[in-house]
Amino acid sequence: LMFELDKVFRKKFSRRDFLKYSSSLAVLLGLSELYVPQIAKALESVTLKKQTVIWLSGASCSGCTVSFANTHYPSVAELVLDTLSIKYHETLMAASGDAAEEGLQEAIKQFEGKYLMVVEGAIPTKQDGIYCKIAGTTFLDKVKEVSKGAAYNVAMGTCASFGGIPASGPNPTGCKGLRDVIGGTVVNIPGCPAHPDWLVGTIVNLLLFNKVPGLDRHGRPQMFYGKLIHDNCPRRGSYEEGRFIKNHGEELPDIEACMGTKGCRGPITSADCPRRLWNSGVNFCIAANAPCAGCVEPDFPQMSLYEPIPEVAKTIKAAEAARDKSAISTLGASLGGAIAGAAAGAGGMYYAQEKAKRKATDKEEV
Ligand code: SF4
Numbered sequence: 604l605m606f607e608l609d610k611v612f613r614k615k616f617s618r619r620d621f622l623k624y625s626s627s628l629a630v631l632l633g634l635s636e637l638y639v640p641q642i643a644k645a646l647e648s649v650t651l652k653k654q655t656v657i658w659l660s661g662a663s664c665s666g667c668t669v670s671f672a673n674t675h676y677p678s679v680a681e682l683v684l685d686t687l688s689i690k691y692h693e694t695l696m697a698a699s700g701d702a703a704e705e706g707l708q709e710a711i712k713q714f715e716g717k718y719l720m721v722v723e724g725a726i727p728t729k730q731d732g733i734y735c736k737i738a739g740t741t742f743l744d745k746v747k748e749v750s751k752g753a754a755y756n757v758a759m760g761t762c763a764s765f766g767g768i769p770a771s772g773p774n775p776t777g778c779k780g781l782r783d784v785i786g787g788t789v790v791n792i793p794g795c796p797a798h799p800d801w802l803v804g805t806i807v808n809l810l811l812f813n814k815v816p817g818l819d820r821h822g823r824p825q826m827f828y829g830k831l832i833h834d835n836c837p838r839r840g841s842y843e844e845g846r847f848i849k850n851h852g853e854e855l856p857d858i859e860a861c862m863g864t865k866g867c868r869g870p871i872t873s874a875d876c877p878r879r880l881w882n883s884g885v886n887f888c889i890a891a892n893a894p895c896a897g898c899v900e901p902d903f904p905q906m907s908l909y910e911p912i913p914e915v916a917k918t919i920k921a922a923e924a925a926r927d928k929s930a931i932s933t934l935g936a937s938l939g940g941a942i943a944g945a946a947a948g949a950g951g952m953y954y955a956q957e958k959a960k961r962k963a964t965d966k967e968e969v
């Protein structure tokens with residue numbers, strides 16, 4: 604994939620459009636408007652560059668390719684996607700057989716040390732990787748070969764980042780994530796699938812600033828994975844008040860109750876889904892009445908999907924105890940107040956620990 608930004612700017616955009624694009628990029632990257640002049644300056648220098656991307660697909664469902672194709676910032680999509688010159692992408696390219704393989708080898712040679720490698724899907728490693736082969740070569744060897752000449756290595760989706768579904772027990776093919784196979788700095792963009800903005804934003808960041816964005820302890824860009832789902836959840840108020848759903852699809856007003864009782868992993872999952880939203884800003888899991896499954900975390904998928912996670916189970920128990928106490932109290936503080944106090948006691952301690960842990964282990968990697 605070749606991004607010929609110089610052509611885009613020279614042929615299509617006025618100065619006004621250019622600044623508008625810079626604004627969109629600031630939003631995408633989670634930066635304030637104050638950064639627009641800096642982004643515009645960086646974009647101007649980027650117009651002189653050409654960036655090649657080689658996209659390899661292993662043990663995956665191709666959902667991340669579909670998700671990427673749904674990028675919903677029209678201006679950014681136009682900026683990035685309209686200028687593609689597909690060098691190698693097994694799902695999207697027209698070439699097949701020898702022509703496809705020759706194209707890949709040519710791209711590796713011609714753009715050595717400059718291209719971006721994107722890997723989608725887990726990498727089978729058992730028996731020297733014989734469970735996934737492309738053009739007679741194992742995916743394991745292919746990934747190692749292509750990564751050697753790459754300027755940056757990116758894992759797209761949870762399977763490529765941590766193994767994901769193909770690596771879930773009993774994992775007979777020994778599937779692993781990219782970082783575990785090639786080592787070194789890998790930008791992980793997990794999600795099942797990954798949000799298109801997370802990859803587009805990362806690529807734009809690499810192009811603009813010529814460096815890897817700040818990563819957290821799991822190799823994820825902090826700008827997209829820096830906050831717990833729980834901290835921005837529209838049902839957080841219900842959690843604090845001890846209002847939990849008993850069954851899925853309950854009638855209003857309990858439709859807005861917390862889904863911790865149904866295994867919501869929002870309190871231990873870091874992503875910006877509640878603010879960024881999915882499907883062109885339409886919705887996200889919890890707002891659509893489905894608990895967060897923690898799809899961006901290294902331990903996804905969990906088999907106990909609908910069991911309360913231990914941290915929330917404590918809060919549910921505390922809320923129930925407070926409710927019982929309130930029911931027999933004759934003086935009675937308000938029910939909400941009693942439950943909220945007990946819940947905050949159990950939940951608050953967990954958050955203090957979790958946040959201290961994150962602060963200590965997250966680090967900037969460049
Ligand atoms: S447990 Fe889930 S539904 Fe409840 S407040 Fe947290 S993120 Fe929202």
Ligand code: SF4
Binds near residue numbers: 876894899
């Ligand atoms: S809300 Fe949770 S399960 Fe849904 S996409 Fe975001 S991280 Fe994945």
